[in-house]
Amino acid sequence: MKPSSHPALLLGLICLWTSLASAAPSPSASAIDEARAIAARGRSQYLAGDAAAALATFHRVEALDADNGEARYFLARIAGENAARENTSAQMIQAVSDAWQRPGPSGESRPAGAMPGRASPLLEKLERIVLPTVNFTGMELNRVVNTLSVVSEEFDQTGTVPKGVNIVLLDRAGPGPMINITLRNLPLKRVLDLIADSAGYQYEVQADTVVVRPGGDQSVLETRFFPVSRSTVLRMTGQGGPRAASAEAGPLAGGGRPPPPMSVEGEGQAIRNFLQLAGVGFESVAGSSLAFDGSQLIATQTPRNLERIRNILSRYHEVRQVEIEAKFMEVQQGALEELGLQWNIAKKATQHSGARVTDYVTSNRSLSAAFNSSSSGVQGGIIRPRGVIETSDGGTAVTDEINLPIVNHPPAIPGTNNLGLAASPLATITGILGEFDVNAVVRALSQKSGTELLSAPKLTVLSGSQATITVAQELRYPQSFGQVQSQVGTGSASGGGSAGVAITAGTPQEFTMRNVGVELKVTPTVEEDDNSISLDLNPKVTEFEGFVEYGGQSVAVSGGTTVTVPSGFFQPIFAVREVTTKVTIWDGATLVMGGLTREDVKKVSDKVPVIGSLPGIGRLFRSRGESTQKRNLLIFVTANLVNPGGALKKHATASAVSGAKPGRLDSDVPALTSTPAGE
Numbered sequence: 001m002k003p004s005s006h007p008a009l010l011l012g013l014i015c016l017w018t019s020l021a022s023a024a025p026s027p028s029a030s031a032i033d034e035a036r037a038i039a040a041r042g043r044s045q046y047l048a049g050d051a052a053a054a055l056a057t058f059h060r061v062e063a064l065d066a067d068n069g070e071a072r073y074f075l076a077r078i079a080g081e082n083a084a085r086e087n088t089s090a091q092m093i094q095a096v097s098d099a100w101q102r103p104g105p106s107g108e109s110r111p112a113g114a115m116p117g118r119a120s121p122l123l124e125k126l127e128r129i130v131l132p133t134v135n136f137t138g139m140e141l142n143r144v145v146n147t148l149s150v151v152s153e154e155f156d157q158t159g160t161v162p163k164g165v166n167i168v169l170l171d172r173a174g175p176g177p178m179i180n181i182t183l184r185n186l187p188l189k190r191v192l193d194l195i196a197d198s199a200g201y202q203y204e205v206q207a208d209t210v211v212v213r214p215g216g217d218q219s220v221l222e223t224r225f226f227p228v229s230r231s232t233v234l235r236m237t238g239q240g241g242p243r244a245a246s247a248e249a250g251p252l253a254g255g256g257r258p259p260p261p262m263s264v265e266g267e268g269q270a271i272r273n274f275l276q277l278a279g280v281g282f283e284s285v286a287g288s289s290l291a292f293d294g295s296q297l298i299a300t301q302t303p304r305n306l307e308r309i310r311n312i313l314s315r316y317h318e319v320r321q322v323e324i325e326a327k328f329m330e331v332q333q334g335a336l337e338e339l340g341l342q343w344n345i346a347k348k349a350t351q352h353s354g355a356r357v358t359d360y361v362t363s364n365r366s367l368s369a370a371f372n373s374s375s376s377g378v379q380g381g382i383i384r385p386r387g388v389i390e391t392s393d394g395g396t397a398v399t400d401e402i403n404l405p406i407v408n409h410p411p412a413i414p415g416t417n418n419l420g421l422a423a424s425p426l427a428t429i430t431g432i433l434g435e436f437d438v439n440a441v442v443r444a445l446s447q448k449s450g451t452e453l454l455s456a457p458k459l460t461v462l463s464g465s466q467a468t469i470t471v472a473q474e475l476r477y478p479q480s481f482g483q484v485q486s487q488v489g490t491g492s493a494s495g496g497g498s499a500g501v502a503i504t505a506g507t508p509q510e511f512t513m514r515n516v517g518v519e520l521k522v523t524p525t526v527e528e529d530d531n532s533i534s535l536d537l538n539p540k541v542t543e544f545e546g547f548v549e550y551g552g553q554s555v556a557v558s559g560g561t562t563v564t565v566p567s568g569f570f571q572p573i574f575a576v577r578e579v580t581t582k583v584t585i586w587d588g589a590t591l592v593m594g595g596l597t598r599e600d601v602k603k604v605s606d607k608v609p610v611i612g613s614l615p616g617i618g619r620l621f622r623s624r625g626e627s628t629q630k631r632n633l634l635i636f637v638t639a640n641l642v643n644p645g646g647a648l649k650k651h652a653t654a655s656a657v658s659g660a661k662p663g664r665l666d667s668d669v670p671a672l673t674s675t676p677a678g679e
Contacts, residue, residue, distance in 0.1 A: 027065050035065035042074065051078055099327065099456050102636070123205045125165060126189035128158050134183040134191055141176025141199055145169045145212055148195075152188055166209045168194075170173040173214070176201070204303040221287050224306050226297040232316045237262060237270040242616055268292030276310055280305045319644050322524040322533055327636040328471055329455045331517070332629070336447040340606070340623025344439040365606050365623065379566035380406035406565055443623070453458055455518075460642055463526040472517025475544060478508035481569050484554045489640035506568055514574065516544045524639055527584065533639045534584045539593055541633060545573040577633075585639060588650055593635040 029036070042057030055078050061071040129152055136144050145167045153164025165188065168174060177199050183191055196203050196212065203212045262270065272282060272290045282288050285305065291298040299309055384402040391397050429440040461467040485504040523536040551567030577598070585591055607613070608621040641649040 001504070020679050027067075031243055033067050035071070038064070039068060039070045044068070046074060046078070051081065052080065073115070084598045090665065096454070100329070100455055101502075102329075102634070103170060120205060121160070122165065122208065122210070123189070125156070125158055125190070126205065127187050128208070129156055129188040130185060131155055131183070131188060131191060132185055134181065134186070136179045136181050136195075136232055139179050141179055141195075141201070141212075142169045142171075143175070144179045146468050148188065148191065167203075169212045170208055171201075171212075199332065202302070202304055205307065206303075206315065221285075221300055222303055222306060223298065223300045224309075226299060226309060226313050227295065228313060229296055229317065229319065231321075232313065233267055233271070234462065235316050235464060236274045237267050250545060264292065264294045267294075271297065274310065275309060276414070277470060278308070280308050280312075320526040321460055321644075322463060322526065323458065323460045323523065323640040323642045323644050323648070324467055324469075324522055324639040325456065325458045326520055326522070327638075328453065328455040328518050328520075328633065329636070330631070330633045331450070332452075332631045333450040334448065334627070334629045336445060336625075336627045338445045338604075338625035338627075340443045340625065341620055342441040342443070342623075343621070344441075346437050346439075352584065367603055380566045382406065382444055382563050384561040400563070406563075463524060466523045468523060469520040469522070470517070472515035472519060472542070475514050475516050475572065476511050477514070477570075477572050479510040479512050481506035481508055484565055484567060505565075514542065514572070516542050516574070518633070518635075520635065520637075522637065526641065530586050530641070531587055532570045533587060534582065535593070535637065535639060536582050537593070537637065538580045539578070539635050541577040543575040543577075546573050547572055557615065587639070587641045588648070590638045592637055593637070594633075597633070598629075598631045600627075602627040 033319065038057055039061045042054045042061060045051075045057060045356070046054035054074065056525070058074050061068050062075065065071070103123040113432075126234045131151060132155070136147075139147075149165060149167040152167070156163040161274070167670055179195060179199060181195060181198060183194065186194075192203055192212075195201075196215075200215050201212055202215045268291065271292055275290070280301065282290060282301075285302060288305070289300045297309070299306060301309065350645065363550055382402055382404040386399060386401040429438075429442065429543075431438045455471045456470050459467055459469070484506045485502070501640075519540045519542070521538040521540075525534045525536075526532075527534060546615070548569040549567060550571060553567065554563075554565040556563040556565075579593060583591060602625075603621065604625040606623045607618070612618045612621040643649055
């Protein structure tokens with residue numbers, strides 16, 4: 001078609017559409033009223049949450065009145081919601097597929113960053129001013145202080161204004177004691193520490209001045225309020241750290257319960273003991289006190305000790321929590337190959353003898369016969385031979401023979417896979433060879449099965465607290481059973497009745513529970529560099545192996561009747577694979593734990609002597625079978641530092657540099673959390 005014909009074709013299509021639209025009949029007034037009534041019902045259905053019914057209703061409205069604006073609006077809205085739901089569902093399913101990708105090593109080398117400064121600018125200057133030589137011999141303390149104040153300006157290389165440090169001695173008694181000290185290449189703060197200790201004085205670093213006072217002065221006690229967070233209280237009292245984890249392990253290991261949480265008074269005393277061990281003296285400073293109301297500390301102390309408390313609380317005030325993402329990948333595959341023949345050759349039955357005489361039977365085993373399940377139960381029964389009894393009218397009656405089996409099977413556990421233990425015969429061949437009946441059973445089976453398990457739980461835990469992740473089935477089983485009772489009565493002779501039998505099985509008691517699957521206990525601890533995380537890991541894999549029956553059979557005998565009842569005391573057997581390790585990784589790195597593999601191989605190779613070794617025909621007298629079960633479990637643990645706003649710290653830092661919005665975890669998924677302003 002030539003380009004010049006395009007405008008004519010377009011004009012023709014427009015005319016055709018206009019004619020069709022004008023030819024369409026307009027809805028009647030009654031149809032419009034009916035459409036409005038149906039639209040009202042559809043709106044109610046949508047507001048009630050039944051979007052499917054509302055969609056069908058508005059389609060009816062559109063059929064009655066194609067120009068109904070309400071129908072168009074709700075149809076477009078429902079279509080948009082369905083598209084969003086399908087898009088979200090597709091993303092979540094894709095996340096499951098992507099989770100099967102093994103995390104690779106980070107390979108990122110991060111330097112151990114310096115501790116963030118929590119001290120005042122003047123205190124930092126005291127640390128940075130280094131005096132090459134200090135030599136005071138028989139000099140009064142006031143002159144020593146003045147000399148240090150002057151010398152600090154000379155050796156101040158920090159570049160701050162004003163240079164040097166103002167050091168003042170406040171002592172009503174006079175110029176102070178004599179100082180004899182010689183030091184080299186020490187910071188000014190360390191020099192002040194040694195001089196104050198040698199003279200029995202103390203100093204306080206204020207905003208712009210260092211004040212030296214005599215030690216033990218009661219007039220300098222001050223009272224300050226220190227707000228503390230709950231995480232700070234848990235860390236200082238040891239309730240959320242490794243000490244608490246070890247304390248809980250003791251009672252639980254012995255069957256007890258963990259200690260109850262501390263009261264506010266107990267937490268205050270624990271904080272006081274902690275500060276006392278950290279160098280804040282309460283017993284040595286008369287008049288000092290510490291009170292805790294559950295949310296803040298009220299401390300009355302010297303300015304120097306108050307500064308110590310502030311430094312300690314600022315160290316513990318930062319909320320340190322770790323996001324733990326554990327990924328369990330378990331793959332199990334089984335394969336079975338079995339081929340064998342079972343021969344049975346017997347003489348033909350003669351007319352005088354009603355029984356066959358077996359001459360030859362091979363004893364080649366199958367996998368199911370070679371490897372019996374440990375969960376098979378013992379069979380009992382009720383046995384009474386045929387006999388003659390007296391009736392009530394003085395005659396006799398013949399009793400029938402009784403042979404009733406009593407089978408007590410172990411419980412069936414769902415989800416178990418007994419691959420290769422139930423290979424049924426493929427074919428049975430029967431024929432006549434001369435005076436012999438020949439019967440051959442052929443067993444041939446090739447079977448494969450496999451299961452794949454992926455679980456990726458994610459949680460956030462405070463630094464030093466233990467987190468437990470369990471992906472398992474709960475198996476409940478009894479620890480004790482009631483007594484098994486079996487009674488046999490004499491019965492009634494009238495009417496040829498038989499003896500009564502009463503059997504009472506053992507009642508299960510004292511049920512306990514065991515997790516069958518994967519359990520992971522992890523305790524993360526954020527290190528002082530705020531870049532590395534120490535992990536105390538304890539993965540444990542528990543597998544159910546089967547049941548074993550304890551106890552013997554119960555036998556009751558009365559007359560000619562014998563009742564044998566199995567004990568039925570079944571107890572499960574578990575296989576446990578457990579690893580305990582401690583590692584330190586960078587923030588955002590992934591730890592891989594493997595080696596929790598297992599392979600079970602079962603083989604059977606039977607043959608008839610001599611004949612089974614012959615070439616060619618000997619294969620008919622051999623039986624071979626092999627069953628393999630392979631399991632491999634990999635555990636990946638990723639640790640990320642998380643701020644109180646819910647965003648990863650490394651992402652929040654990158655966002656601050658690039659200007660991106662914090663709280664966004666990746667480039668495809670919208671932000672689920674937000675970081676408060678100021679973080």
